[in-house]
Amino acid sequence: MAQNLLTIGFDADDTLWHNERFFKLTQDRFADLLKDHADRDHLSERLVAAERRNIGHYGFGVKGFVLSMIETALEVTDNRVPGAVIGELMEAGREMLHHPLELLPHARAAVEAVAETHHIVLITKGDLLHQERKLAQSGLGELFNGIEIVSDKQPEVYQRIFGGRPGGVDGAMMVGNSMKSDVVPALEAGSWGVHVPHDLAWALEHADVSEGSSRFREISDLSELSGLVAEIG
Known part of the structure; x- marks a missing residue:
């Protein structure tokens, strides 16, 4: 001692x-955007798996989280995710970075x-x-x-x-x-x-x-x- x-x-x-609650709110938004392609629990599992794979590439934080969301969106839509959805995910990331x-x-x-x-x-x-x-x-x-x-x-x-x-x-x-x-x-x-x-x-x-x-x-x-x-x- x-x-x-x-x-x-x-x-x-x-x-x-506070930090994690903003990630949770964005993840809810992510689930709503992709609700026609995957249920919420499955999407969450896929996103966590992507984050786990990507930590070594992108590190921790909002930027890696957004890239993992985009990667997951591409996976669950067989690369057919609309450009507008990608745009919304990027905007969500910018909002997280500048949230009070x-x-x-x-x-x-x-x-x-x-x-x-x-x-x-x-x-x-x-x-x-x-x-x-x-x-x-x-x-x-x-x-x-x-x-x-x-x-x-x-x-x-x-x-x-x-x-x-x-x-x-x-x-x-x-x-x-x-x-x-x-x-x-x-x-x-x-x-x-x-x-x-x-x-x-x-x-x-x-x-x-x-x-x-x-x-x-x-x-x-x-x-x-x-x-x-x-x-x-």
């Missing part, structure tokens, strides 16, 4: 601000509270320009000691980021809504992992914590973070 917890990392999407940002409850208070006592860093994955735009809109940027926009979140990524911060990997904590991206790899790196559940979760972000992970914690929302940080010390 770390003698001193000195650095706290925060995920961004669906930890500090909304902070989650307790996000600002939680970040401000731990920023007074700890070195804090934002660690987020996705499209660089979109993540930078959302951070600017959030008004939280000036509170962070560092910003890391990464292509993926693996144990070695946390080792690199936390290794160069106060307390090192052993004295760091990662806070996020994704077990797969935020919690499990941070634990595997040797840091603390704090799960903050969100009512919406992307199908590709599910993972289980190994039994006996003494550095795993879960809080119901960010209002409980400062108490947890004080407890761990």
Whole structure:
């Protein structure tokens, strides 16, 4: 156990601000556009399969999501999807990229509270320009000691980021809504992992914590973070 917890990392999407609900709304729009070609559940399965295939090509974020929707539309229509549908999907993507940002409850208070006592860093994955735009809109940027926009979140990524911060990997904590991206790899790196559940979760972000992970914690929302940080010390 770390003698001193000195650095706290925060995920961004669906930890500090809403994100997944805009993907869900666009996916509903996608299902309506293609309802004559595939039922909603089948279309959802095909879209998730396309996203899984394409992560290595397009990365995470809206742009990869839109390309996966277009690919799925081509598949379920045997390449006969109307151009107007493709146009609507592209417009939906542009709307997602420019949708006003909304902070989650307790996000600002939680970040401000731990920023007074700890070195804090934002660690987020996705499209660089979109993540930078959302951070600017959030008004939280000036509170962070560092910003890391990464292509993926693996144990070695946390080792690199936390290794160069106060307390090192052993004295760091990662806070996020994704077990797969935020919690499990941070634990595997040797840091603390704090799960903050969100009512919406992307199908590709599910993972289980190994039994006996003494550095795993879960809080119901960010209002409980400062108490947890004080407890761990």
